[in-house]
Amino acid sequence: DAKTTQPNSMESNEEEPVHLPCNHSTISGTDYIHWYRQLPSQGPEYVIHGLTSNVNNRMASLAIAEDRKSSTLILHRATLRDAAVYYCILIYGQNFVFGPGTRLSVLP
Amino acid sequence: DAGITQSPRHKVTETGTPVTLRCHQTENHRYMYWYRQDPGHGLRLIHYSYGVKDTDKGEVSDGYSVSRSKTEDFLLTLESATSSQTSVYFCAISEFVGQIGGSPLHFGNGTRLTVT
Numbered sequence A: 001d002a003k004t005t006q007p008n009s010m011e012s013n014e015e016e017p018v019h020l021p022c023n024h025s026t027i028s029g030t031d032y033i034h035w036y037r038q039l040p041s042q043g044p045e046y047v048i049h050g051l052t053s054n055v056n057n058r059m060a061s062l063a064i065a066e067d068r069k070s071s072t073l074i075l076h077r078a079t080l081r082d083a084a085v086y087y088c089i090l091i092y093g094q095n096f097v098f099g100p101g102t103r104l105s106v107l108p
Numbered sequence B: 001d002a003g004i005t006q007s008p009r010h011k012v013t014e015t016g017t018p019v020t021l022r023c024h025q026t027e028n029h030r031y032m033y034w035y036r037q038d039p040g041h042g043l044r045l046i047h048y049s050y051g052v053k054d055t056d057k058g059e060v061s062d063g064y065s066v067s068r069s070k071t072e073d074f075l076l077t078l079e080s081a082t083s084s085q086t087s088v089y090f091c092a093i094s095e096f097v098g099q100i101g102g103s104p105l106h107f108g109n110g111t112r113l114t115v116t
Helices: none
Strands: A009-013 A018-023 A033-038 A045-050 A061-064 A070-075 A084-092 A095-097 A102-107 B004-007 B010-013 B019-025 B031-038 B042-051 B054-057 B064-070 B073-078 B087-094 B105-107 B111-115
Touching (some): A018 A033, A018 A084, A018 A102, A033 A061, A045 A061, A070 A084, B004 B087, B010 B019, B019 B031, B019 B087, B019 B111, B031 B064, B042 B073
Parallel strands (some): B010 B111
Antiparallel strands (some): A018 A070, A061 A070, A084 A095, B064 B073, B087 B105
């Protein structure tokens, strides 16, 4: 299985940057890296995805290591609304395989 | 937001009864997925579809069947509901852009199913 490893939980202070790491040492050369988040009582929400180059969008930035065996989701200024479970996933076959994710707490 | 509608949003049913959950999309995306989410297990794939009448099993497909007769609709059926199928069910859709994973996965709001 395409497998990712993330910390179980992280804490951040409001208005500070947050760096959420993900290891994916088994990634193949053509696998996209996706990040999603799930707020309490809601469905998962797309955050960002990339293949080789770093990516930016209105929600976050994705930094991909040169060997592609790890990536980091960067929230530039955490807000209380960013408290969620963040999932880093790879594609296995034709499927998006979700792991347990990182629970991010944001402290006021 | 991607146009995905799941129905019903909530359902309570008795053990042994058949149940069908519906996912409807207005995005004309090729791929559709059914996941279930349970405490301690995260999101697990039940079945997915890669086109009309083209479906395949996920990691927890036992006790479930699916059908996709139109691009926009993906149905999940529990032939004989059991208490272990009490869960929150999410539908998701994705385009195919070059390869799977080239386009985001978009989720519906979920169906909370309780089997008593």
